[in-house]
Amino acid sequence: MSQYLVLTAMGPDRTGIVSELIKLASECGCNILDSKMAIFGEEFAFIMMLKGDNASINQLEVKLPARAMELELLTMMKRTSGYKPLDHSQQYQAQYSGIDQPGVLKAVTAFFAHRNIDLSSLRSEINPETDIMSATLMFTMNGDSCINALENEFLQLCEQFNVQGCIKKTNY
Incomplete structure (x- = not known):
């Protein structure tokens, strides 16, 4: 059964940081259903809606905190019940x-x-x-x-x- 996770990350804007987050999601077996990114001065903010099986989402929840510290990011995660595309x-x-x-x-x-x-x-x-x-x-x-x-x-x-x-x- 599919699980869904909203992941938000904020931190200093650096080349490749979004790529690192997407790489981690992919390595954990999660698919990105939706994402948005913005630059605010010298900071960036990124939000993703991820889908995966329970093991994939669990793996990401465990690995993200350490990776976020390495990348100097503040992150938040929240499980959600599903994804409904906008009409x-x-x-x-x-x-x-x-x-x-x-x-x-x-x-x-x-x-x-x-x-x-x-x-x-x-x-x-x-x-x-x-x-x-x-x-x-x-x-x-x-x-x-x-x-x-x-x-x-x-x-x-x-x-x-x-x-x-x-x-x-x-x-x-």
Whole structure:
């Protein structure tokens, strides 16, 4: 029976570090179902959803702490019940940008949360030279929701913060 494990690693950004983590997962007999990596300044963060039989997942759970110490990484692992791929047929992207100001990202994420819309991805950044902030949020709509009404409400929110925004369907 398949077992599933979410593994998160953070540490100094160095060439080959992701390769080392993937190598360990492979050596333990685990398959990577999904993964994401990002660089934050001189640090990196990596998250993987792994699948394997009980022995493979156990082996990885035992070997990872020592390997993480060698690589100077902070790691977390959590067993989970399974993996359900996202339905990308109704996936949308909300974007906004403008002069940086406190509270915009909080308001935007609350906007979706209050409408029971789950975010599948979030990327935000501020250009320190121009003080321009931008964010991209990915979400999936269910069949009975009206994207036009949602977009109008989102544009009203953007207007309140004097930022430019849009929602568009993704071609995943």
